[in-house]
Amino acid sequence: MSAKVPASPRFAYKGDRLKPLRAFCQTARLGSISRAAEALFLSQPAVTLQLQALEREFGARLLERSGRRISLTREGQELYELARPLVEGLDGLDGAFRERVRGLDAGELNVAAGSSTILYLLPKIVEAFRATHPEVRLTLHNVTGAGGLDLLRSDAVDLAVGSMLDVPADLSYEPVYRFEPMLITPRNHPLAQKAELELQDLSPYGLILPPQRLTTYRLVDLVFQQNRVPYTVALEVGGWEVIKQYVAMGLGISIVTSICLTEADRERLATRSLARYFPSRSYGVVVRKGKYLSPHARAFTELIRPALFEREDYYANGQSER
Incomplete structure (x- = not known):
């Protein structure tokens, strides 16, 4: 008969590794085996055995006695930094889970949106949502571009509402409505009275546009370049309300999306449709693919469509104020 290969040492505590790691972390934190045993409702010999077994497994001395106090060795400090977040996370799992479940029931909803969406699109939606879900704490995160996508991917927000041109593969975008591109001028401006408006008619007048880093500026530049029409930028400033104010003051003309035009x-202002030259902008709901939407999030998205249709007739189909 062939000789038996000696079995590797087996430690019973490995069946529940959390116990010795918890004993080790408590001892490191309190500086005493007896105090750790008291905190864990164990006997001092039981804690000592767990610590000894842990040192045998890792093949390193983890604790050393300094007077009446126990301190960590260099190896013990390394293990403590690795083990502490694991032990604390597992010990706090029940409470964290209950808090998450309570959040689903009691209600918390985080929505990412840009300034124009928050200012022009969401007020009636938020009002309706608050009326039907007063117990839900709603937070609107004012972000644009990559900032909103980062919040979605990290689950810091439940959903986003806004406009997207290019949709990344890991996100889902459901456009709900489209808003026309509009020329805005002072009411007594020559372009306000022109019967047929061509793109080249805008060339003599300075444009007031958002910053170059934003999609609107880049889109305006692209359309003028593609049509080989020269243009000038008189003023670059952020915020549709500021742009509209400066146009009304006669400081220039601008090209905006009809979402920002109010009663x-x-x-x-005089408004003229530029749908002949510029694409319309869609607005809708953006979510991370595979994300479960809470009942509150679904209720919020269901409110978007009727709220948008209330604006349908105002500046749609190239309507203008002259």
Whole structure:
């Protein structure tokens, strides 16, 4: 008969590795085996056996006695830094889980959106949502571009509402409505009275545009370049409300999306559709693929469509105020 190969040492505690690691972390934190045993409701010999077994497994001395206090060796310090977040995370798992479940029921909803979406599109949606879900804490995160995508991917927000031109493969975008590109001028501007508006008619007048890093500026530049029409930028400034104010003051003209045009703008601005030259902008809901939407998130998205349709007739189909 062939000789038996000696079996590798087996330690019973390996069946539950959390116990010796918890004993080790408590001893390191309290500096005493007896105090650690008291905190864990164990006997001091039981904690000592767990610590000894842990040192045998790792093949290193983890603790050393300094007077009446126990301190960590260099190897013990390394293990403590690795083990502590694991032990604390597992010990706090029940409470964290209950908090998450309570959040699903009691309600917390995080929505990412740009300034124009928050200002022009979401007010009635938020109002309706608050009326039907007063117990839900709603947070609107004012972000644009990559910032909103980062929040979605890290699950810092449940969903995003806004406009997207290029949709990454890991996200899902459901466009709900499209807003026309509009020329805005002062009411007494020559372009406001022109019967047929051509793109080259805009060349003599300085444009007021958002910053170059934003999609609107790049889109305007692309359309003028493709049509070989020269243009000038009189002023570059952020915020549709600021742009509309400066146009009303006669400082230039601008090209905006009709989402930002309100009833109050009828009195100070003339608007002309530029759908012949510029694409419309879609607005809708963006979510991370595979993400489970809470009932609150689904309820919020269901409110978007009727709220948008209330704006359908105002500046749609090339309507203009002259």
